Amino acid sequence: MPPSPSQPxxxxxxxxxxxxxxxxxxxxDLHEHVVEAIYGQAARIAERSVSSPSQAxxxxxxxxxxxxxxxxxxxxxxxxxxxxxxFWITITGANxxxxxxxxxxxxxxxxxxxxxxxxxxxxxxxxxFVVDGMYLATAWVxxxxxxPMAIFFPLFTLLEDFGYLPRVAFNxxxxxxxxxxxxxxxxxxxxGFGCNAAGVVATRIIDSPRERLLAIITNNFALCxxxxxxxxxxxxxxxGSLVPAVLAGLVAAAAVTSVAMLGVLLTxxxxxxxxxxxxxxxxxxxxxxxxxxxxxxxxxxxxxSLIDRTLFVLWRAVVFALPAGAVIWxxxxxxxxxxxxxxxxxxxxxxxxxxxxxxxxxxxxxxIAIPANEIVIPTVLMLTVMTxxxxxxxxxxxxxxxxxxxxxxxxxxxAGGWTTLTAVNLMLFSLLHNPCSTTIYTIYRExxxxxxxxxxxxxxxxxxxxxxxxxxxGWRLLxxxxx
Amino acid sequence: xxxxxxxxxTENVATAPVVDxxxxxxxxxxxxxxxxGVAMEDWDFVVALAxxxxxxxxxxxxxxxxxxxxxxxxxxxxxxxxxxxxAYGDHRFKLVDLPGTYSLLSTSLDEQIARDxxxxxxxxxxxxxxxxxxxxxxxxxxxxxxxxxxxxxxxLNLMDEARRHGITVDDRQLARDLGVPVVPASAxxxxxxxELLQAINxxxxxxxxxxxxxxxxxxxxxxxxxxxxxxxxxxxxxxxxNPRWVALRxxxxxxxxxxxxxxxxxxxxxxxxxTESNKE
Numbered sequence: 001m002p003p004s005p006s007q008p009x010x011x012x013x014x015x016x017x018x019x020x021x022x023x024x025x026x027x028x029d030l031h032e033h034v035v036e037a038i039y040g041q042a043a044r045i046a047e048r049s050v051s052s053p054s055q056a057x058x059x060x061x062x063x064x065x066x067x068x069x070x071x072x073x074x075x076x077x078x079x080x081x082x083x084x085x086x087f088w089i090t091i092t093g094a095n096x097x098x099x100x101x102x103x104x105x106x107x108x109x110x111x112x113x114x115x116x117x118x119x120x121x122x123x124x125x126x127x128x129f130v131v132d133g134m135y136l137a138t139a140w141v142x143x144x145x146x147x148p149m150a151i152f153f154p155l156f157t158l159l160e161d162f163g164y165l166p167r168v169a170f171n172x173x174x175x176x177x178x179x180x181x182x183x184x185x186x187x188x189x190x191x192g193f194g195c196n197a198a199g200v201v202a203t204r205i206i207d208s209p210r211e212r213l214l215a216i217i218t219n220n221f222a223l224c225x226x227x228x229x230x231x232x233x234x235x236x237x238x239x240g241s242l243v244p245a246v247l248a249g250l251v252a253a254a255a256v257t258s259v260a261m262l263g264v265l266l267t268x269x270x271x272x273x274x275x276x277x278x279x280x281x282x283x284x285x286x287x288x289x290x291x292x293x294x295x296x297x298x299x300x301x302x303x304x305s306l307i308d309r310t311l312f313v314l315w316r317a318v319v320f321a322l323p324a325g326a327v328i329w330x331x332x333x334x335x336x337x338x339x340x341x342x343x344x345x346x347x348x349x350x351x352x353x354x355x356x357x358x359x360x361x362x363x364x365x366x367x368i369a370i371p372a373n374e375i376v377i378p379t380v381l382m383l384t385v386m387t388x389x390x391x392x393x394x395x396x397x398x399x400x401x402x403x404x405x406x407x408x409x410x411x412x413x414x415a416g417g418w419t420t421l422t423a424v425n426l427m428l429f430s431l432l433h434n435p436c437s438t439t440i441y442t443i444y445r446e447x448x449x450x451x452x453x454x455x456x457x458x459x460x461x462x463x464x465x466x467x468x469x470x471x472x473x474g475w476r477l478l479x480x481x482x483x
Numbered sequence: 484x485x486x487x488x489x490x491x492x493t494e495n496v497a498t499a500p501v502v503d504x505x506x507x508x509x510x511x512x513x514x515x516x517x518x519x520g521v522a523m524e525d526w527d528f529v530v531a532l533a534x535x536x537x538x539x540x541x542x543x544x545x546x547x548x549x550x551x552x553x554x555x556x557x558x559x560x561x562x563x564x565x566x567x568x569x570a571y572g573d574h575r576f577k578l579v580d581l582p583g584t585y586s587l588l589s590t591s592l593d594e595q596i597a598r599d600x601x602x603x604x605x606x607x608x609x610x611x612x613x614x615x616x617x618x619x620x621x622x623x624x625x626x627x628x629x630x631x632x633x634x635x636x637x638x639l640n641l642m643d644e645a646r647r648h649g650i651t652v653d654d655r656q657l658a659r660d661l662g663v664p665v666v667p668a669s670a671x672x673x674x675x676x677x678e679l680l681q682a683i684n685x686x687x688x689x690x691x692x693x694x695x696x697x698x699x700x701x702x703x704x705x706x707x708x709x710x711x712x713x714x715x716x717x718x719x720x721x722x723x724x725n726p727r728w729v730a731l732r733x734x735x736x737x738x739x740x741x742x743x744x745x746x747x748x749x750x751x752x753x754x755x756x757x758t759e760s761n762k763e
Contacts, residue, residue: 012744015715019733022708030735031588033702035623041698042622049657050618052650204582204592291537292616292644297671 062293066167070290075171080257082164086155087260088253091232091240094147101143110136129329137325140378141317145229149310152228156193157305161296165190170288172264177283179268180275182211184286185218189267192222193260194309196435197442199224204446210281214271216443217456220435221263221270225313226373230430231256233377237410238423259427266432266463278455317374324375327368328382342383356465357425357472359417366429371437376430381409384416421475425468432464516680518549519568519575526568526577528687531601533628534612535621536583539640541565542670543612544580547680571680574687579606585620587627588735599739601631602725603748607687609635610679615645615652615667625661629695630728635663636682643669662694697727708734720750 023030068074113135117127159165169186176185184206192199199219206212223231235255240248275281331341339347342364350360365379413422434457435443444453534540544550548567565580581600582593601609609632613621618639625637639654658665664682668675685691701709712730716723723729729749732740743749 011719012747012749015712015719015744016733016741018715019712019730022711023734023736026708026734027704030705030731033705034588034731035586037698037700037702038623038626041696041700042619042626045622045657045660045696046619048660049653050650051653052648204596207589207591289537294644 065293066290069164069167070170075167079168079171080261082159083260084253084257086152086159087232087256088249089155090148090152090228091236091252091256092249093151094232095236097147097150098143101146105139105143106136109139125333128333129326133327133329134322134325136382137328137375137378138318138321140381141321141374142314144233144377145317145374146310146314148229148232149225149313150306153309153313154302154305157301157309158296158298161294161301163291163293166288166290170290173288175268176271179272180279180281180283181214181218181268181271182206182208182284182286183288185211185215185267185271188215188219189222189264192219192224194225195313196220196222196224196439200439200442200446207286208281208284210275210279211284213447213452214274214279216447217274217452217459218267218270220439220456220460221267221431223260223263223431224373224436226317226436227430228256230373230377231259231427233409234423234427234430237413238418238420241410242420255427259431262428263431270459270463313374317372320372321375321378324368324371324379328379331364331368332383346383355472356468357421357475358429358468359422361416362422362426362429366433370434373430373436380426381412384413421472424475425471428467428471429464432460432467434458434461516547516677517570518547519570525575527574528607529577529579529604530683530687531604531606531609532578532580532612533597533601533609533624534583534638534640535585535614535617535624538583538612538614538621539670540580540583540612543610543638543640543668543676543679544578546670546673546676548578571684574684576683576687579604584624586624587631595739598631601628602728602752603743605752606632607634608683610638610683611635612638612640612670615639615642616648616650618652618657626696626698629661629663630697630731631725633693633695633724634686635693635695636679636686637661637663637665638670638675638679639665639667640670640675642667642675643672660696662696664691664693705734720752723749723752725752 026033069078110131114127114131117131165187168190169183172186172189173183176183185203187205188199188202191202196219199222200216203212203215203219206215232252235252236248239255240252243251331345334341336344345364345367346360348360349363353359353361353363361383362380364383365376368379369376434440440453440457443456444450447453532540532544544565544567547569549569550565550567567578567580569576569578579600581597584594584597587594587598587601600606609628611625611628613625625635629635637657639652639657642652645652652667654665654667664686666675666679666682668679670676682691686693709727709730712733713726716726716730720726729740733744
């Protein structure tokens, strides 16, 4: 039988005291002694059971590929090019299924559902709340999000399975060291490209609390799942349309690449700034393993990234879109003093919004969309209809209306006072604003500190305002376009 | 087994046609594997899955539970614990996928999660997934885990890659040296998993008793300190299965170990063999 679970306190104190006393008598570093002994024994055992050919265990193919992919000269250009190609494939590939989905779910589905509600004698407010609010928000999220995700995620997963991501981390490592962060921050940033909440959890691989905080605070600068579709859509509609159709895809892809790279750049700058002010300290070393390249198992990757990642993210978006749709409908249809709640907010926020090259509608959309970045674009579109009074386009106040293609989105937003500057700044603001509520909660859980949660939330937001204001200022100065 | 079978059971057992000869082979019971996903109430045994980063732990986890934990070819992918279940033969197993770590000695959160689960979670079996192409480095972790627990199975994964690189591993010699079962596998292709299930089952039910290799030579510099603290621990907790590891952690000031000692949690740790005999 084991002894009673709780030993007399004196006994454990005695053991602790002995341990403490003995610790001081150990010459050198205890850790090193132990590690040395373990390594020695591991080597002896391995020697007895492993036989390998005299040449290096790693085939030359891996090594020569590493030589190129992690080279000082080619590492970064190849990295940027690879991502740009991925974005280009996503943008050009997503157009057609997007238009098809929007025809099915919005043009057909919405009026069909509305018809059903009316035929069973549902009161207009209920039809509005459920069909024009909840259903349309969800339908919009699906048609905007699903196609780019279904293309982008499998591509990204294939690259990941092949073993490219550790090479990216290797390339970035030197920059992280210079900026005062931990090299493993590159890994958590990569994770953030999928989902910032997951990226924040992934910072557990970093030993030092200082460097871990840096990684948590800067994780939001990695564009997440919910923000990629916004980037793809706005880049296609506004920037792609500035050039001949042949080049449209390329220009849009280049724009998205630039925003993603800006995020990486800001990760370094903010880490650099913080590690010289709030979070001073030493950079710790670590070893990074470059795993062998493995041929991705194509069909399995396709299947799992579609089922697990795409549908998982889509499900999350839908779950958040349902209540958000209801909220949107309510703020547009609850009147206080002759004006709807949304109009009140937009009137107050418009001067600030326009000053930083955005508008009040976008700011309101970002407030409503705090639970999930995925619903920003649908919210913006709906609010724009309401404020521009384009009733003939939509089905009524506060209704996310039917649009068949990206062109229609462009026409509508232009009618809502959008310029190229608004589009560029929306892309920037999508990169630089507070994390979604899930991520904020995760940051709080991981850091256990309200202070650092506030910093992680407000710092990107403040940066967003500054960067957008500067862009707007420079844009108007050069008067590239009437702003 | 009938002569109709190819000589390497590793490759084909799982897909072999159902004949009587097969059904009587213990390895064949893998066909009885029932993937339970997250439905894992009332398990009989808890199995921990440990190993270096990027050795295919999540792949093994997915193959056994039928879950689809995201897998990726890069170290540091799994940082939190994932749990799933499977039934094998008459027993239900709860499988816990631990974060991949190179060691259990540092202060990072992922290593602490793995370390504390293996020690305080008292899994019935700890499966250590090791990369056959980098065995020496992987053994560092294996040896550390064997200091903590005496019920372990080493899954020698990525055998296909090792073969491609011309590396051969004598798994029998390795099993003799480590004192625990060693199962060669290629989890990505489902090879070796029936044997792994079998080995886990045998260790869990006590059919196979492990005599794990513990560090043979304690470095002279820490020997007096270690001996003294181990002595104190053994006097206070005669049933502690791993006094040397606990002493080592106390000497390095591991806070969760200090807390466990103060809170009396250490007294509840005892070798699993004792637990079993107490039950009966």
